[in-house]
Amino acid sequence: MITAQPKIGLFVTCLVDLFRPTVGFSALKLLEEAGCTVEVPVQTCCGQPAYNTGDRATARTLAQQVITAFESFDYVVAPSGSCAGMIKCHYPSLFEINSGWRVRAEQLSTKTFELTSFLTDVLGLEQANVDYAGTVTYHDSCSGLRELGVKTQPRRLLGTVAGLELREMEESEVCCGFGGTFCVKYPELSNRMVSDKVAHILATGADTLLAGDLGCLLNIAGKLQRDGVAIKVRHVAEVLAGLTGVPAVGEAEGGE
Amino acid sequence: MQATSLAFKRNAIAALNNPVLQKALNNIKIGFVRKRAAAVAKLPEFGLLRDAGRDLRNHVLDHLDFYLERFEAQVIESGGQVHWARDAAEANQIVLDICRSVNARLVTKGKSMVSEEIGLNDFLEANGIRPVETDLGEYIIQLRHEQPSHIIAPAVHLNREQVADAFQAHHAPYGFTERHEEPRALLDEARQVLRQQFLQADVGITGANFCVAETGSTVIVTNEGNGDLTQTLPRVHIALASIEKVVPTLEDVSLLLRLLARSATGQELSVYTTFSTGPRHPADVDGPEQFHVVLLDNGRSSMIGGEFQDMLRCIRCAACLNHCPVYSAIGGHAYGWVYPGPMGSVLTPQLIGIEVAGQLPNASTFCGRCEEVCPVQIPLPKLMRHWREREFERHLTPMPTRFGLGVWAFFAKRPKLYRRAASFAAWALRRLAGGAGRIKRLPLAKGWTAWRDLPAPPGRTFQQQWAARREQRP
Incomplete structure (x- = not known):
């Protein structure tokens, strides 16, 4: 049920907080324009690094922190398929079946969404009233795609952005090689995967790469820039919110 | 075989820098991934078949003892014999005893990963019996004294020239002195050599x-x-089989065959599907005088009822290998033991120990493509994560990872402190970038900056900006 003005707890994500605040403000803008009341509860990280390293105790503590801070909202929205997937698909499994925390985790799970999925699937948004002069290609982030089914939602909205042309790359569904701690634990493998991704991006001739997860974006932007390729990298929310005045990921202030 | 899984990182880097291997690995995309996608697209009910396959395999695992005893009774009924092997050593000894009972000197072999698992070829050779692999790929790697690098395409890491070299080095005694590189000529040569083995073999x-x-x-x-x-x-x-391979009925086999061929090679059905029931009966035109089934446990029964039980659903189609970006980049040998790719990353620690194979379940981004294509829906990323949990509990997680995680967790559990630390990090990283927008070298993050730039934070954190905004419009 959508209340007249749903109250959203914005899960900013730790990467956006540190590396790309614009993504958080883009999410805020999109949600407010769609008629939501948005708050930013106390938060640090969803706990995925601990969870995927096998440290369930720390993951559980951080999950409890998030559950406590966000359970009073109508919805939890994150500009990330990875973090939203952690809350939605993995939090319940951290707690004993039938325990109080399990029930609370399951309740939070049902109302947690990735941003573009929330805007389209829940709020029914069909039109992004912005323009973007550029040819973009879209990378499907693994968790958003396979855990949450985010595939058509960002593309539908991008299709309504004036001036924007979307050119699909080969293997848009194959991992970019970020993988959280994977990219520093196995840098050579990660480098190979992101190099393949970069080759597919280049083959499209697009001038902008978009995705819905900052981890992938930092990885791909870092590789493009190391290779000296002038393709702009942005989070899909920045384009949909029209907040593209700031330099693209990894670009210097005032310089292309 | 001696596992080299501990050296996974080194193996992987060597594989990435091996141009011949890299070229051969390209074939996987064309030969397997696209063919599977086309086969699945032609079968709208494939998703339902996967559900049915998962449910069937779960049912078997929940009643494994019942179906195994039933299978044994039916083998005996049809004139065959069943041998139970707790581990590799027992299985090898059983096979050797059977071979010796008929004074076997030459043994032909069909492709069997269980045989690789127990190291049967080396064991037979050490005991004076010559095993000859007859699957073409398996035959080639046997000549080269290699392990399979893929569970259904054992020689996928090789090119034509390497095959020609191997044949030239070994086929002179059979009258083949000319070197061929044409696939058809190579195939014909192998057929003629193998034909002689088939006719001379004492045991198959x-x-x-x-x-x-x-x-x-x-x-x-x-x-x-x-x-x-x-x-x-x-x-x-x-016939050498691990205990989880049992299936209740022929009807069930047909379900799994439909899943297997499409997932493996994109075929609707493999070219040959052969059923063996007992030894040669009086009315049969051919067949063996004796039919033996060796059922191997090797740790599998201890997986029943535990968090790795789902792995036993596996029907060895190799779709998870073919679709894994890590496997596709390095091939199977880097994994250092018999079973590579995602299924191997779950199974190997069970069979040879997490102390030896700990690298394997860690070398994954959890991208989930393996689970997406698995015909029996094994949650491979979840099972790899369970291995990481076991490692963490037993303090096997490498010290730098454990320490880094500890520091990060200390802050992440304390939101106020975390905000201050993040603000400091944003400031410091921005300073390091020096107005460039990105960092080229960061001493503590070499794993990142050896290969790519690190985009720098633009300045203040989201939380800092948000707090400032809240003050402006309370």
């Missing part, structure tokens, strides 16, 4: 894709027909 050993409880039959699928010649021509047929 195959694996089993399925063991049918209803009939006591073993089932193999091949594309070369070598399996049929292996199991029908010699006097003795030994």
